[in-house]
Amino acid sequence: MKITGQTKNLGVIGWPIAHSLSPIIQNAAIEAADLDYAYMAFPVDPEDLPAAVSGLQACHFRGYNVTIPHKQNIMGDLDEIDEDAEIIGAVNTVVIDPDYLMTGYNTDATGFLMGLEDKSFSPRGKHVVILGAGGAAHAVIWGLVKRGVASITLAVRNTEKAEKVVEHFSPHVDEMKLDVIGWANPAYPIALSAADLLVNTTPLGMLPKLDGMAPVDWEALKPDALVYDVIYTPAETRLLREAKEHGHRIQNGETMLVGQGAASFELWTGVKPDLEVMRTALRQALDERNAKRPLAAFCIS
Ligand code: NAP
Numbered sequence: 001m002k003i004t005g006q007t008k009n010l011g012v013i014g015w016p017i018a019h020s021l022s023p024i025i026q027n028a029a030i031e032a033a034d035l036d037y038a039y040m041a042f043p044v045d046p047e048d049l050p051a052a053v054s055g056l057q058a059c060h061f062r063g064y065n066v067t068i069p070h071k072q073n074i075m076g077d078l079d080e081i082d083e084d085a086e087i088i089g090a091v092n093t094v095v096i097d098p099d100y101l102m103t104g105y106n107t108d109a110t111g112f113l114m115g116l117e118d119k120s121f122s123p124r125g126k127h128v129v130i131l132g133a134g135g136a137a138h139a140v141i142w143g144l145v146k147r148g149v150a151s152i153t154l155a156v157r158n159t160e161k162a163e164k165v166v167e168h169f170s171p172h173v174d175e176m177k178l179d180v181i182g183w184a185n186p187a188y189p190i191a192l193s194a195a196d197l198l199v200n201t202t203p204l205g206m207l208p209k210l211d212g213m214a215p216v217d218w219e220a221l222k223p224d225a226l227v228y229d230v231i232y233t234p235a236e237t238r239l240l241r242e243a244k245e246h247g248h249r250i251q252n253g254e255t256m257l258v259g260q261g262a263a264s265f266e267l268w269t270g271v272k273p274d275l276e277v278m279r280t281a282l283r284q285a286l287d288e289r290n291a292k293r294p295l296a297a298f299c300i301s
Contacts, residue, residue, distance in 0.1 A: 001031050003038050009059065010039040010268055013052055014067035017043045021285050022065055025261050028281035029273035037062065037269065044070065053077040057102055063095040063268040071135065078104040087172055088138045093264040105267060108139030111260030112230070113147065118255045121197065121226050123147035129195040130154050131214040132202035133162035136230050140199055141169055151177035153191040189220035196222065200229040205237035213238045218246040232257055233286065258282055
């Protein structure tokens with residue numbers, strides 16, 4: 001990659017940001033596509049967010065990714081918000097057009113759906129149980145609603161918070177069933193017995209707490225249900241290991257991570273990146289990180 005005065009700038013903002021894998025994944029894709037772009041990570045303290053947004057705009061950045069803790073707060077600083085980002089309630093990608101107009105997008109739902117396509121799972125008419133109801137769950141819910149699932153049950157430890165998520169999505173779900181169940185509720189195994197897809201969106205099982213797992217009654221879950229964990233460190237969480245032992249097909253969060261990055265890349269460049277190149281760069285980076293510091297590989301995007 002040769003950086004010149006004409007190279008177009010891309011990046012990611014977050015706080016902290018040093019562990020972000022996005023520069024590795026995105027620069028690998030840029031190089032493979034032979035494009036004149038460069039992608040860097042920028043630590044932005046929450047109190048400096050409006051200044052950083054103006055600065056990136058003033059410097060004619062083509063766009064950037066947005067990660068924790070700025071995904072919601074940045075929405076008020078942008079000119080336009082795409083419909084998916086508006087409904088999900090968070091922005092992970094900003095595109096700056098030549099007239100300085102800044103538009104916020106969210107590509108997490110697209111990334112999540114790519115993980116399903118990867119396993120030839122078609123969501124239409126299916127019943128889904130989602131573990132957790134936080135930021136990742138918002139993108140998962142919206143991806144599934146857009147693809148026409150029949151029902152989604154949010155299985156959670158805190159039903160009060162999850163009820164607010166149901167309220168948030170209620171104007172967008174039409175006839176589809178979206179409800180909440182506590183893990184201790186006897187109806188939880190009944191929901192599992194109807195599910196075609198079980199998705200974990202909690203951080204339980206993520207490095208360094210490898211033993212973590214939401215309660216799942218494996219005897220109740222349909223044998224042909226796909227089990228999808230959005231976590232990617234480790235590549236196989238306890239949930240996925242147990243699912244495999246019980247004969248289920250599994251998917252981890254790597255394709256979602258690569259997929260959301262690929263969708264951002266296409267928004268900035270108009271070019272579809274090589275997913276295999278991005279996936280290989282991610283795997284290599286995770287392997288190197290795990291080899292060096294086994295307990296430090298848990299930063300997202
Ligand atoms: P978040 O907004 O904090 O939401 C976490 C959810 O999990 C909440 O519903 C929370 O419940 C629940 N939870 C947290 N700790 C729990 C515990 N000890 N026991 C039971 N429930 C617990 O986090 P997020 O941004 O959605 O991220 C969640 C996970 O998704 C992380 O591991 C992250 O790395 C992963 N992720 C992956 C991708 C990808 O591209 N693959 C993208 C985004 C996120 P309460 O409401 O009760 O606190």
